[in-house]
Amino acid sequence: MVYLRALFITMLLLTTTFSMANSLDQLEKKLADLKGQVVYLDFWASWCGPCRKSFPWMNEIQAKYKDQGFTVVSINVDHDKTLADKFLQEMPANFSVIYDPKGKIAQQFKLKGMPSSYLIDRDGEIVSAHVGFIEKKKAIYEQAIKQLIQQ
Amino acid sequence: MKKSHLLKASLVMLSIILTGCSSLGVEPWERDLLAKDEMALSSAPLDAALDDHIYFSKEASSGGRSFGGGGCGCN
Amino acid sequence: MQLKQSTQLKSLLTTATCALLGSTTTQANELENWQFDTALMVYSEVDRVSAAEAIIAGERTYDNDQVLNLKLTLDALTGASANGAVAQPHVQTFTRPSGKGQYQADANTTPLDDTFKDTRVQLTGQWTQPLSDGYTWSVGGNFSKEFDYMSLSGNTNIAKDFNKKNTTVSAGIALAFDQIKPKGGIPDPLTPMIISDLISGYDDEGEDDDDGINPSSIASSDNKTTVDLLFGVTQVINRRMLVQMNYSFSQVDGYMTDPYKILSVLDINGISQEYRYEKRPDSRQKHAFYLQTKYHFEHSIIDASYRFMTDDWGINSHTVDLRYRIMLAGDHYIEPHLRFYKQAAADFYQPFLNQGTALPEFASADYRIGEMDTYTLGIKYGMPMKSGQKLAFRVEYYNQAPKNAGFTQPGVLAEQQIYESIDAIIAQVSYSF
Structure with missing residues (x-):
């Protein structure tokens, strides 16, 4: 019995460490797959107000520029995945979502606020970043994307 | 004398807070609970306004949480 | 049906508010920028004051996170409140504040002035906007009017976030100007209430609608000014906990006497000989220290606060x-509430004056500045509605227990209850949409 429980706990620990490492691996793999494309990397959470406002816009740019080698990749930092899923039901995303419940990716990127967005060029280099989503700056955000695509 | 003590104590408090607190807190992506409406310091402002009005008119104290009540001839 | 009605109400309110603000077009999505909170509260004391208060507050968020708050408060008050005189073994007769007519208090009962009747309208506006470098600036104003009172105030506040927004330091100032125009005028403080048979007989209607001038009046109105300073620090402790510490200073200058309050003048046998109008100092300096914390457990939140207030009237209080x-299933919640309050008496508080001794410089028998303990027990139940609206009910019981601050009751007064406790019920409905 004790033996069984020890085994169970070891397995649990292994799976959690695995899934913790997993979010970082997932992103690495995703970015490797998207090499040669311009990527808009966005960190969001269900509890973040401006994130909600950014979703329709991200759907829009994804649709508008996908044929020119552009992809939106989002990273959800909700502790509880069910809250993220509930958000996505109200606010469907037509771009991919990587779940980072332990904040492993967020930690690596040293986020300064929510939402945080990064623009990655075709060589996989981060060229710009911004914190927050301000309605009035949508044109500026889009301009930066357009420029990078045309480079 | 009493006042200067008070001032000193507040200054010491403030410096402890400003230095000691830089190690406290959360990362921007860890605000899931703090971002909830019900975790705001004033999560029910109308309840607070109604309570302030009652207690301002029935007791001798006001203020502290925000600017001290008043605006009525009830006290 | 419900949903439709609520949407209609919201659009109506939005249109009305926009019209008031002078913008002519109401776009469809303008609705989404507004959040309305409403509340209706009834306060009722056993045998004394009853009050009803309604609030409607609108909050509009603009694209750059600027926030406009507008609030309208209406309240109505009726009933009887203690006039400051002590109970006696005989019937007592008092002159109404207008100077016309009289009212009586039965033997062995706390004298209550049943003239109390008022309605108040209050308008509040606040504008808050983020500036660069983590600064937030706010400015607001307040106007309030009731039958015998007018208040005008303005405030401004600046806050700065440090340390990934985990620490916020703020400072603010508020200035207020209040004018009181009591019924019958401002009575000459510490002079006897004139109770003349010439002043028309006893009227039992409990109304005091005459705009008469009380023979004790020395002016028709008076005013006071208030300067409030507020300094605060808010600190996030961890994912579940935050703490706020405030210090506030308040300087009030001007008329703070209650023109409707009197003191009994007793002989050595405790028998009331006359009544004199109360008098309070014309300056008051208050300091308040406030500490609040919130902690989020897995399925519950605790909100605890403590306030210490001290002033140069000698009142110290703890709250x-x-x-x-x-948190219950489906975003319903239940919230028990407990409040304890304890205050020491003002230096010039005394339950009565003694005949044959020199008049003090200041005196008031208003139990609200005497020694007192109060407590509140309450419960709130909240629930979400179909599409984002919120409904909540609150019921509270409030008890005030005035205490003897060390005064001996001479003669017949020893038999009288002069520190009568007061019970009140508070009921409230809130609706947000």
Whole structure:
């Protein structure tokens, strides 16, 4: 019995460490797959107000520029995945979502606020970043994307 | 004398807070609970306004949480 | 049906507010920028004051996170309140504040002035906007009017976030100008209330509508000014906990006497000989220290606060407030509330004056500045509605227990209850949409 429980706990620990490492691996793999494309990397959470406002816009740019080698990749930092899923039901995303419940990716990127967005060029280099989503700056955000695509 | 003590104590408090607190807190992506409406310091402002009005008119104290009540001839 | 009605109400309110603000077009999505909170409260004391208060508050968020808050408050008050005189073994007769007519208090009962009747309208506006470098600036104003009172105030506040927004430091100032125009005028303080048979006989209607001038009046109105300073620090402790510490200073200058309050003048046998109008100092300096914390457990939130207030009238007070929100299924919640309050008496508080001794410089028998303990027990129940609206009910019981601050009651007064406790019920409905 004790033996069984020890085994169970070891397995649990292994799976959690695995899934913790997993979010970082997932992103690495995703970015490797998207090499040669311009990527808009966005960190969001269900509890973040401006994130909600950014979703329709991200759907829009994804649709508008996908044929020119552009992809939106989002990273959800909700502790509880069910809250993220509930958000996505109200606010469907037509771009991919990587779940980072332990904040492993967020930690690596040293986020300064929510939402945080990064623009990655075709060589996989981060060229710009911004914190927050301000309605009035949508044109500026889009301009930066357009420029990078045309480079 | 009493006042200067008070001032000193507040200054010491403030410096402890400003230095000691830089190690406290959360990362921007860890605000899931703090971002909830019900975790705001004033999560029910109308309840607070109604309570302030009652207690301002029935007791001798006001203020502290925000600017001290008043605006009525009830006290 | 419900949903439709609520949407209609919201659009109506939005249109009305926009019209008031002078913008002519109401776009469809303008609705989404507004959040309305409403509340209706009834306060009722056993045998004394009853009040009803309604609030409607609108909050509009603009694209750059600027926030406009507008609030309209209406309240109505009726009933009887203690006039400051002590109970006697005989019937007592008092002159109404207008100077016309009289009212009586039965033997062995706390004298209550049943003239109390007022309605108040209050308008509040606040504008808050983020500036660069983590600064937030706010400015607001307040106007309030009731039958015998007018208040005008303005405030401004600046806050700065440090340390990934985990620490916020703020400073603010508020200035207020209040004018009181009591019924019958401002009575000459510490002079006897004139109770003349010439002043028309006893009227039992409990109304005091005459705009008469009380023979004791020395002016028709008076005013006061208030300067409030507020300094605060808010600190996030961890993912579940935050703490706020405030210090506030308040300087009030001007007329702070209650023109409707009197003191009994007793002989050595405790028998009332006359009544004199009260008098309070014309300056008051208050300091308040406030500490609040919130802690988020897995399925509940505790909200605890403590306030210490001290002033140069000699009033020290302690307030503890505890709220515990228990989250239930489907975003319903239940929130028990406990509040304890304890105050020491003002230096010039005395329950009565003694005949044959020199008049003090200041005197008031208003139990609200005497020694007192109060507590509040309450419960709130909240629930979400179909599409984002919120409904909540709150019921509270409030008890005030005035205490003897060390005064001996001479002669017949020893038999009288002069520190009568007061019970009140508070009921409230809130609706947000």
